[in-house]
Amino acid sequence: MSMTLTEKILAKASGRTHVDAGETVWVNVDVLMTHDVCGPPTIGIFKREFGEDAKVWDKDKVVIIPDHYIFTNDKYANRNVDILRAFSAEQGLPHFYDVGTERYKGVCHVAMPEEGFTRPGDVLFGTDSHTCTAGAFGQFATGIGNTDAGFILGTGKLWVKVPETMKFIFEGEIPPYIMAKDLILQIIGDIGVDGATYRAMEFAGDGVMNMDMEGRMTLTNMVIEAGGKNGVVEPDEVTFDYVRQRTDYEFTPFYNDPDAKYHSVRKYKSAELEPMVAKPHSPDNKATVREVINSPLNRAYIGSCTGGKITDFEAAAKIMKGQQVKMDTFVVPATTLVRDQLKTTTYDGETLWDIFLNAGAHMGEASCAACLGGPSDTFGRLQGEEICISTTNRNFPGRMGSKKSSVYLASPYTVAASAIAGKIADPRDYLPEEKVSATV
Amino acid sequence: MSKKITGKVFVVGNDIDTDQIIPAEHLVYSLDDPEERRYYGRYALSGVPEAQSGLPKGNIPFTPQDQFESEFKVIIGGKNFGCGSSREHAPFALQVAGAEAVIATGYARIFYRNAVDGGFIIPFESEEDLVKEFTTGDEVEIDRDNSVLNNLTSGKSYPLKKLGDVVKIVEAGGIFKYAEKNGMI
Ligand code: SF4
Numbered sequence: 338m339s340m341t342l343t344e345k346i347l348a349k350a351s352g353r354t355h356v357d358a359g360e361t362v363w364v365n366v367d368v369l370m371t372h373d374v375c376g377p378p379t380i381g382i383f384k385r386e387f388g389e390d391a392k393v394w395d396k397d398k399v400v401i402i403p404d405h406y407i408f409t410n411d412k413y414a415n416r417n418v419d420i421l422r423a424f425s426a427e428q429g430l431p432h433f434y435d436v437g438t439e440r441y442k443g444v445c446h447v448a449m450p451e452e453g454f455t456r457p458g459d460v461l462f463g464t465d466s467h468t469c470t471a472g473a474f475g476q477f478a479t480g481i482g483n484t485d486a487g488f489i490l491g492t493g494k495l496w497v498k499v500p501e502t503m504k505f506i507f508e509g510e511i512p513p514y515i516m517a518k519d520l521i522l523q524i525i526g527d528i529g530v531d532g533a534t535y536r537a538m539e540f541a542g543d544g545v546m547n548m549d550m551e552g553r554m555t556l557t558n559m560v561i562e563a564g565g566k567n568g569v570v571e572p573d574e575v576t577f578d579y580v581r582q583r584t585d586y587e588f589t590p591f592y593n594d595p596d597a598k599y600h601s602v603r604k605y606k607s608a609e610l611e612p613m614v615a616k617p618h619s620p621d622n623k624a625t626v627r628e629v630i631n632s633p634l635n636r637a638y639i640g641s642c643t644g645g646k647i648t649d650f651e652a653a654a655k656i657m658k659g660q661q662v663k664m665d666t667f668v669v670p671a672t673t674l675v676r677d678q679l680k681t682t683t684y685d686g687e688t689l690w691d692i693f694l695n696a697g698a699h700m701g702e703a704s705c706a707a708c709l710g711g712p713s714d715t716f717g718r719l720q721g722e723e724i725c726i727s728t729t730n731r732n733f734p735g736r737m738g739s740k741k742s743s744v745y746l747a748s749p750y751t752v753a754a755s756a757i758a759g760k761i762a763d764p765r766d767y768l769p770e771e772k773v774s775a776t777v
Numbered sequence: 778m779s780k781k782i783t784g785k786v787f788v789v790g791n792d793i794d795t796d797q798i799i800p801a802e803h804l805v806y807s808l809d810d811p812e813e814r815r816y817y818g819r820y821a822l823s824g825v826p827e828a829q830s831g832l833p834k835g836n837i838p839f840t841p842q843d844q845f846e847s848e849f850k851v852i853i854g855g856k857n858f859g860c861g862s863s864r865e866h867a868p869f870a871l872q873v874a875g876a877e878a879v880i881a882t883g884y885a886r887i888f889y890r891n892a893v894d895g896g897f898i899i900p901f902e903s904e905e906d907l908v909k910e911f912t913t914g915d916e917v918e919i920d921r922d923n924s925v926l927n928n929l930t931s932g933k934s935y936p937l938k939k940l941g942d943v944v945k946i947v948e949a950g951g952i953f954k955y956a957e958k959n960g961m962i
Contacts, residue, residue, distance in 0.1 A: 361942060375864065378808045385809075386953045387962075406805070413805030466863040466887055482865035482891035488952055492962060496952075498942075530792055531857035535886050564860060566886055619792060709801045709862070733794045733861060735824050738802075 339594035341502045342569055343537040346477040346591055350460045358501040358598070366398065367459035369489045372445050373403035375464035375482075377420040382487030393428050394493035400432040400454055401425055402445035407436055407704040411712035443672035443703030446470040446558065446642035450550065451674055453584025457572040458591050462489060466561045467642050467730065472537075473553035474580060475572030475590055480561065500566045501600035502537040503528075507544030509607040514765045516652060517548060517555035518644065518728065518748035522613040523605070525563045526623025534564035536600055539593075544607040545570060550579045551648040558643040559730050562620040612751050612764055614726070617743035618734045626751055626763045634745070636725035637662065637756035638717055638737070640669030640701065641708040644728025644749055647678045653753035654689045656767045657696045663759030667717035668693045669701035669708075676703050698756075710738030719744075726755045782877045782899075782919040783929075784850025787839055788832040788911050789825055793854050794861030795888065797824035799870040801862075808869060815845040817866060818873035822852075831913040840874050847874040851917055854881040855908045858900075859888025868897035878919055880926060880937065882906050893943045896951030901926075902938040910935070 338355050340348065348356045350364035371379050383391065393399050401421050406414035418436050425433035432452075434442045442448035446467050449455050457475035461468060464486045471478035481495070489495050505524055520540075525532070538560040545553065557568030570576075572590040580588070612626040639645065639653050650670070670676040679690040687695075694700060699717070707717035708729045718738035719725060725737060725744045732744035747755070750764035757767060803820045806813040822830065822839035831837025840847040852871065858881035859867060868891050871879070878899045879892070892900045901919065903926065911917075915930040924937040940947060949955035956962045 374804050378865065381809050411805060413807075417805065464863060466861065468863075480863035480887050482863055482887060482895065484865060484895040484952060485890060488894070488956070492956075494961075530860055531883060531885070534857070534883065561887075564857065564885055709796075711801060712805070713802070731794075731796075731861065733792075733796050734826050735800055736796050740824065740826060 339596045339598065341537070341597040341599070342475065342539070342571060342591050342593045343477055343502055343567060344499055346458055346460060347497065347499050349458065356499045358499050360499050361496055362499060363494050363496050364460055366462055366489050366493050366495060368398050368400060368454050368461045369486060370400045370402065370445060370449060370454070370461065370463035370468065371486055372401070372405055372465060373417045373421060374405045375486065376401055377417045378483040379464055379486040379490065380420060380424045382483055383490040386487060387491040391491060393490045396428060396430050398493070399430055399490070400449070401430060402434045402442055402448050403436050404442070404444045405705045405709065406711050408702050408716060409712040409714050414712055441673060443670070444642045444645065444705055447646055447671035447675065450474065450554070450579070451583065451672060453580065453586065456580055456584070456586055456588040457576060458589040462486065462495060467558055469560050469565065469568045470554050470558040470642060472557040472568035473550060473570050474576055475569065477567055479567045498535065500535055500537040502539050503533055504539045504541060504599045504602040506542035506602065506604045507607045508542050508604060509544060510547070511544045511607045512610065514612060514750060514768055515610045516748035516750055517552040519610055519613045521556050521559045522615050522623060522746060523610065525559065525621045526613065526615065528563055530562060530619055530621045531564040533560060536565055537567050537569055538563065538565040539569045541571065546573060549648065550575060551646045554646070555643050559620070562730055612748060614751065614761070615732055615746040617745065618732055620731060620746060626747070626761065629761050630763055632761040634724050634726050634755055634760055635664050636719070636723045637664060637666040637752050638707060638725055638727040638729065639749055639752055640667065640671065640706055641729040642671055643730045645669055645671035645675065647675050647682065649728060649749040650675070650679055650689050651682065651684065652749040654684045654692045656750060656753035656764065657757060658685055658687065658692045660696055660757045662697045662756045664756060666698040666756040667701060667707065668698045669706045669717065670703045673703045707737050709736060726752050726761065728752050780921045782850065783917065785848055786851045786853050786911050786913065786915050786917050787847070787849035788853045788908055788913045789822070790829050790832065790908060791855035792857045792860055793825065795859060795864050795867040796861055798822055798859065798867040799864065800824040804864060804866055808866070814873055817870040818845040818847070818875065821847065821870040821874035832908060833912060837913055847876060850875065850877050851919065852876055852879045853907050853911050854879065855906055856882045858884050860885035863887045865891040865895055868892040868895060872897040880907060893946050894952040896954070899947055903935060904938065905935060907935060
């Protein structure tokens with residue numbers, strides 16, 4: 338019987354030869370990830386249920402990455418990191434990335450691949466809805482709540498319902514002014530914020546397979562914005578190269594059977610794609626940039642797990658080099674590695690860091706920062722009636738801090754062009770033809 | 778767990794995401810400390826824009842901001858209730874505020890799992906969109922045995938979908954109690 342890639346991973350993890358979409362199965366977990374917001378309550382549940390002296394089921398499989406509320410004076414937020422620190426010490430956890438140390442990383446979904454935890458064929462659960470990002474590596478990865486995570490900490494197992502798969506195929510070369518973010522905003526706009534609820538979303542076609550890992554991660558990151566359970570891209574040499582450079586863990590990649598059953602298949606012609614935005618206040622409120630061009634803005638934000646990777650900044654730098662921003666523009670690298678790369682990667686003879694600084698942007702520390710608002714002293718947080726254009730993934734009311742503000746979601750190209758224009762701008766008007774395809 | 782849930786309804790719209798259920802800035806309080814956990818009740822549904830809070834009139838806070846508990850036992854929403862982040866603080870906050878059930882035409886997956894596995898609140902689904910059918914403050918009764926929602930104020934009844942697979946976990950009171958009962962832990 339034929340299976341999809343997601344079905345095969347879940348079959349392996351549940352010790353079966355075959356599973357069907359719709360079945361509920363108990364799976365063995367390869368990695369459990371948590372962070373500073375959901376880690377403390379998860380630990381609380383684990384201790385309440387398994388006892389004060391209980392040990393986690395497998396220390397090597399637990400990854401704790403504080404990233405949400407890091408650079409704040411909020412005493413409760415700081416206490417959360419203290420709880421993670423104490424628990425990691427007590428349990429002797431090798432994969433804890435403590436704040437204020439050399440090991441500190443920043444945004445978990447970008448740090449996970451950097452550290453080799455996103456591996457084809459494995460099962461990853463995380464107490465964060467964007468855990469689905471890791472599906473870019475051909476892993477089954479999805480977000481769960483604290484109770485489920487507490488349960489895994491004690492047992493290494495969890496029940497899941499095997500999802501049906503919706504397939505999205507991009508045919509042909511992606512135009513140089515289009516980024517992965519435009520593809521996913523197009524899809525979410527087409528199917529709606531609940532268009533993939535309970536399902537897997539697979540991204541395929543040469544348009545996708547020609548992307549590097551970071552582009553693929555931008556796609557899988559936002560499947561949750563369509564309600565999806567997990568996102569997935571079939572692993573290939575690009576995947577294997579990336580993973581093998583970061584871990585020597587043995588993994589087993591899976592692929593769709595040629596006659597695997599899908600919930601639906603949608604095809605897009607890459608050449609027809611347009612730069613997209615999601616208008617306030619929902620990720621499915623789609624418009625092409627051309628439809629909203631010149632709309633007023635007074636803030637730009639480049640960062641987060643979906644829009645704060647090094648390739649996102651390389652893109653933004655192509656447009657911002659030698660220019661001045663016309664509104665408050667915040668640049669937040671997802672991780673400390675990305676921050677370091679900003680200082681070493683150059684475009685046209687200047688480091689990305691200097692390009693942004695000289696353009697007048699505010700440079701932040703690696704973390705989630707204002708992507709989800711956070712305590713009132715959070716870097717870049719919206720406090721009033723700002724109209725912001727952002728490379729992040731959610732623009733629900735209040736998401737970036739103020740219920741009165743409005744947020745547009747867009748690609749790093751579109752956000753950078755808008756920062757320079759002071760209003761919504763089309764990257765095609767700001768990307769000089771010869772630079773569009775120049776490698777950084 | 779009683780088979781009937783009775784009380785007043787609080788009506789909201791479609792796509793109520795977890796930032797509206799409990800805004801991110803309030804996620805810092807302890808879930809165990811009795812003094813602090815009350816704040817989850819105070820701020821439950823405080824992220825819903827005022828005009829959509831307590832439909833059809835709006836401008837009704839779920840929990841008055843000088844209190845920690847809500848007078849509403851049942852929340853009625855449209856589609857995709859609980860979308861957004863994976864924060865379990867969301868169904869937890871509704872429970873701390875005193876709510877016992879949500880009725881919506883559909884849920885975001887993680888919210889649904891959290892509500893059930895944590896034993897916080899029962900997520901019922903209805904085929905029909907009930908947002909326009911109810912006024913915040915109506916007295917209702919949910920009859921779980923027969924999967925029916927009765928509006929005691931208007932006298933009308935509405936079918937609810939059967940809870941299905943998850944009923945065993947709901948009845949056990951969450952995933953831990955379920956696993957214990959079945960000898961898994
Ligand atoms: S960057 Fe934003 S979306 Fe990503 S994990 Fe942090 S808060 Fe969540």
